[in-house]
Amino acid sequence: MIWLGIDTANTPLAVALVKDGQVLANEVTNIKLNHSGGAMLAIERLLTRVKLTAQQIDAIAVSEGPGSYTGIRIGVTLAKTLAWTLKKPLVGVSSLKMLAANAAMYNGIVCTLIDARRQNVYAGAFDAAANFENVVEDHHYSIADLIEKLDALNVPVLFVGHDVDNFWEAIVETLGDRAIRAPYTIDLPDAAQLIYLAEKMPQLTGDAVHNFVPQYRRLAEAEANWMKEQKNK
Amino acid sequence: MGEFIMEKDLYILGIESSCDETAASIVKNGTEIVSNVVASQIESHKRFGGVVPEIASRHHVENVTMVIEEALKQADMEPANLDAVCVTEGPGLVGALLIGINAAKAFAFAHNLPLVGTHHIAGHIYANNLMQPMEFPLLALVVSGGHTELVLMDEHGSFELIGETRDDAAGEAYDKVARVLDIPYPGGPRIDKMAHESDEAIEFPRVWLEKDSYDFSFSGLKSAVINYQHNAKQRGGDINPYHIAKGFQDSVVEVLSTKTLRAAREFGVKQVIAAGGVSANKGLRAELEKIFAEEGIPFFVPPLKLCTDNAAMIAAAGTEMFKAGKRSGWDLNGRPGMELLSWND
Ligand SMILES: [Zn+2]
Numbered sequence: 001m002i003w004l005g006i007d008t009a010n011t012p013l014a015v016a017l018v019k020d021g022q023v024l025a026n027e028v029t030n031i032k033l034n035h036s037g038g039a040m041l042a043i044e045r046l047l048t049r050v051k052l053t054a055q056q057i058d059a060i061a062v063s064e065g066p067g068s069y070t071g072i073r074i075g076v077t078l079a080k081t082l083a084w085t086l087k088k089p090l091v092g093v094s095s096l097k098m099l100a101a102n103a104a105m106y107n108g109i110v111c112t113l114i115d116a117r118r119q120n121v122y123a124g125a126f127d128a129a130a131n132f133e134n135v136v137e138d139h140h141y142s143i144a145d146l147i148e149k150l151d152a153l154n155v156p157v158l159f160v161g162h163d164v165d166n167f168w169e170a171i172v173e174t175l176g177d178r179a180i181r182a183p184y185t186i187d188l189p190d191a192a193q194l195i196y197l198a199e200k201m202p203q204l205t206g207d208a209v210h211n212f213v214p215q216y217r218r219l220a221e222a223e224a225n226w227m228k229e230q231k232n233k
Numbered sequence: 234m235g236e237f238i239m240e241k242d243l244y245i246l247g248i249e250s251s252c253d254e255t256a257a258s259i260v261k262n263g264t265e266i267v268s269n270v271v272a273s274q275i276e277s278h279k280r281f282g283g284v285v286p287e288i289a290s291r292h293h294v295e296n297v298t299m300v301i302e303e304a305l306k307q308a309d310m311e312p313a314n315l316d317a318v319c320v321t322e323g324p325g326l327v328g329a330l331l332i333g334i335n336a337a338k339a340f341a342f343a344h345n346l347p348l349v350g351t352h353h354i355a356g357h358i359y360a361n362n363l364m365q366p367m368e369f370p371l372l373a374l375v376v377s378g379g380h381t382e383l384v385l386m387d388e389h390g391s392f393e394l395i396g397e398t399r400d401d402a403a404g405e406a407y408d409k410v411a412r413v414l415d416i417p418y419p420g421g422p423r424i425d426k427m428a429h430e431s432d433e434a435i436e437f438p439r440v441w442l443e444k445d446s447y448d449f450s451f452s453g454l455k456s457a458v459i460n461y462q463h464n465a466k467q468r469g470g471d472i473n474p475y476h477i478a479k480g481f482q483d484s485v486v487e488v489l490s491t492k493t494l495r496a497a498r499e500f501g502v503k504q505v506i507a508a509g510g511v512s513a514n515k516g517l518r519a520e521l522e523k524i525f526a527e528e529g530i531p532f533f534v535p536p537l538k539l540c541t542d543n544a545a546m547i548a549a550a551g552t553e554m555f556k557a558g559k560r561s562g563w564d565l566n567g568r569p570g571m572e573l574l575s576w577n578d
Pocket of ligand 1: 353357377509510541542
């Protein structure tokens, strides 16, 4: 069984191929990339490197967000089009859970976050000891709200993700010793982790592939404004 | 002797997502529509009074694979029957373009098909090739929400811009005037209808620019409409929006058709075509048909569903590019401000 994993939810680009529980190839790049130009190219490069063709892929895992709207859409569009037209199953995995899974050897609460600008983050917290179940839901939070939620857990929290440093001061200020910073070596998305998680999740086929959409975890601005207007009417 | 090379039929899949329509189509030999599917988002943008780029992009992701599947189904074809995939590379809303482009890439990659990035306006022009063969030299009047251009073509793949708008596009002016008149989005077709139903017109200026220029300007006209509305309101007089609509449309149509006729004469073209969303405008079509019938130059405008955004036109233009050997790589990216350049030189 050959899996293709794609993550373009944020700045880094991560792609991986896994065959029968073995990583065949795994690539991550963390510079400001253009995913629209680069993602398909990276998939082709990886397949060529391990001498496989698109038709040999048996299943596709994609990070479904949250994160950069445009970024997620590129990965999701590639993944759902490949899955639909190759008639292979598709699995969408939270981009935050994928990052948390980098701390698989850890036994406790893992918080992953993505900078959403203006002191906001996409973030979630997961119990590494319980199959990475959410203990704080994936959502768009102000950093203050997130810290408050994590503080209320009253347990140590491991922070994973390359955007954590942007908020580290504020995190430590409230959580003190309960805030643990993961080594930077596990800060980047890993598409093999994405596949590892996807293997244990239900697979989408048929119409479910057509209907698969990103998990933005936030209304589009125009929609939020429109709803506010309706309320004030 | 006696050896014939049978030209194989070309079946091209076109994909378009540059604005608020998700579309896929299969076209045979660049001239014959086999299937043509458009998922319009107009209803979902109505409440915002115009196209919201982020919402458009979200809808494209929802629709794109279904639309391609439907195009294959209606054509009763498999991916293996196709020769290439053509997709709108630009211009357009960048987030919207990216969905069609990435779907096209994944589809082409999955089936080892060549990929061709196509220009949206070339598509609008080539919509005409689906109706009757294009004859050169050809003059195209391209009018849409984002474009007002006169394009001269000497042969397939050759585009010379001889005139363009210096401010608002014609369709943009329609939308803005519609807003002034409190007409719900999309206002263009409604103004056209109101103009049609009115027998009186407010006199608005015609903006001709320099004597020999083929450029256009519609922002002055738009301001004149706004001022008229404002002054009339201040005087407390009755405002008849129908008279305003007809006055506005008369001005737009006269400038567009007069400049198109002058260019057709100067360049001695064999064919004049209208393209783009605003070419669906009844007032404009009727006037162009009339003046070119009088002039004796064949004039064509595609049927309504090929004037608005669709993927058959992308496949039609893309087929000519494909035949000219044009190919795109897997790094194909959306180009929101893409210029219309010739592909034959
Ligand atoms: Zn258009």
